[in-house]
């Protein structure tokens with residue numbers, strides 16, 4: 001049967017030009033060979049460790065024994081992480097799309113409809129102008145407008161956001177034809193006007209003035225905190241805004257759904273059809289869990305099912321604007337390819353790229369390994385990263401083999417919408433499915449839609465899809481399809497990672513843990529790939545150990561590694577340098593102008609994370625499990641202040657936040673400094689302590705920005721004095737204890 005289907009597929013596609021191709025990367029053989037060599041070296045190391053362990057068992061516990069033991073534990077973690085990382089390196093591929101062949105394969109009237117979901121949740125951390133730009137950039141896609149709908153989820157329940165979208169709807173009528181006529185590529189107005197010069201009196205200038213007007217009105221409304229009478233144009237707007245009654249709060253309110261552009265009625269200034277634009281703020285109540293972003297997305301899945309029910313869904317975060325209007329056609333090269341087994345293909349993921357990073361990317365905000373390096377090697381396709389992902393709607397409704405029935409027929413994937421989006425019946429039903437208690441006693445979040453139970457709903461959703469037999473495709477064109485904003489202050493970045501840590505632990509310690517469930521469901525290689533992320537926070541163990549134990553050993557004169565003359569010294573050198581240079585090669589090969597300096601910052605941030613957010617995120621998760629604290633979803637701020645931006649642009653670290661996370665980090669930096677300088681001063685036997693000296697020196701090199709922030713800076717980005725003092729005290733105690741030991 002399967003053969004029959006595939007041969008029929010091939011016959012149908014026989015005379016058609018290809019829409020995509022797959023090429024295994026040339027580095028595959030080298031990857032495997034190197035993995036073999038490195039694995040042998042690891043075996044040799046663990047042979048040595050086991051012998052040491054046996055020795056330890058027969059002696060009385062000493063501080064030397066404790067040091068050895070902690071290093072063995074750290075090495076075991078590192079070895080596990082190394083193994084899981086190989087899963088990305090065994091079958092790396094590159095995909096190419098032939099967008100130019102689309103017209104020869106598929107007529108425009110046969111294009112599938114596309115529903116775009118944009119999430120926002122806080123008008124102050126996520127300025128409505130940013131959100132509006134994202135919406136405009138996708139409304140202006142090169143895609144038949146009658147097949148395109150944009151849904152905005154406003155979890156902030158803010159009339160400022162609704163107002164911004166009313167303005168966006170009006171401006172779109174000018175912007176869309178302007179983009180088409182002028183073949184604009186950057187279709188987010190903000191990006192476009194930033195990148196072009198407008199001469200006076202031109203059409204471009206006229207549109208720009210109009211855009212500036214929109215911006216000023218939104219900014220005024222945002223500054224005031226509500227939409228004043230002077231900004232309201234007409235009864236329709238007044239009626240929409242009147243839903244913000246005295247009892248309406250962010251946490252408690254009925255659903256608000258407003259069709260701002262209706263493609264069956266509205267035309268742009270050139271007389272063309274416009275895509276639908278729908279504002280949705282799902283109902284909320286303090287007594288019903290709302291499941292954060294996953295809940296918001298599921299509300300949109302239902303509302304859109306009632307209104308348009310497009311077979312393809314694009315999810316976007318509010319800051320992820322389009323950078324290429326042909327992206328949906330590129331998606332079709334995979335999701336409409338007659339040569340691909342469509343029955344198992346759940347989604348096409350584009351990587352996250354960011355704008356406004358500084359030259360050396362000091363906070364490693366581009367997350368190269370997560371967004372660019374690893375996804376090319378996952379054998380069943382990449383994980384979902386929350387944004388820039390085109391889903392087949394069907395994939396959200398059960399495994400490829402078993403469709404989960406819906407609570408009402410209008411939500412079914414194959415339900416054909418016949419009513420206009422603003423019809424009374426559609427609107428009533430949309431409000432019904434967006435109410436806060438609609439999901440009670442249903443499969444939403446467990447078997448259907450985006451999955452609940454963790455704040456990394458993206459990882460969890462794709463994990464479950466892959467477990468149930470779905471596949472995915474990584475699509476990484478030369479011109480980035482989307483551009484977003486990355487955190488530009490250290491503390492925002494660490495808080496973001498901390499949220500991920502909590503979320504990943506929530507997954508790992510659930511009944512769907514990759515250890516007990518994942519490997520069984522999706523096999524060794526995919527299991528290892530997901531395990532790599534599941535245990536990502538555990539890096540804190542080897543990082544903490546390696547940044548204090550050998551250093552304290554140096555202070556107390558305790559050797560913990562082989563002597564420079566021993567053969568196993570070479571083994572250690574190979575393992576360390578081999579891992580780092582391998583990482584560097586992957587980093588540089590990922591392209592996009594990657595530099596050695598960026599890599600240096602990337603590896604430094606890995607160490608910083610280990611000593612801050614991995615530690616605190618794990619602690620937070622523990623407290624949450626014990627019921628001592630409640631968790632939430634702290635949305636990453638997309639707003640910046642001038643001082644922060646300036647520091648970031650200059651590439652200067654911002655340690656200005658008074659966060660306890662900085663304490664272990666500073667303690668480690670100080671211990672490395674003390675260890676390195678005392679060893680130098682005492683003139684310790686280099687031969688005996690070579691590796692420990694090397695590690696401490698590496699620690700000092702990495703700690704440089706911290707020493708500056710502690711001792712030499714007086715600007716707002718310096719480390720708060722209380723944190724410096726607290727860390728100095730802890731470091732002094734540890735060093736004193738070590739030198740007495």
Ligand SMILES: O=c1ccn([C@@H]2O[C@H](COP(=O)(O)OP(=O)(O)O[C@H]3O[C@H](CO)[C@@H](O)[C@H](O)[C@H]3O)[C@@H](O)[C@H]2O)c(=O)[nH]1
Nearest residue numbers: 119120121155292293296317318385386387455456635636
């Ligand atoms: O209750 C909530 C919380 C968040 N969001 C939205 O979710 C998006 C992502 O939030 P953000 O704080 O910007 O996430 P990031 O720090 O960028 O985190 C990444 O990791 C998240 C999972 O932790 C993914 O959902 C994101 O897509 C991914 O970019 C934003 O548009 C938010 O408005 C909601 O709609 N409702």
Ligand SMILES: [Mn+2]
Nearest residue numbers: 317319484636
């Ligand atoms: Mn984001």
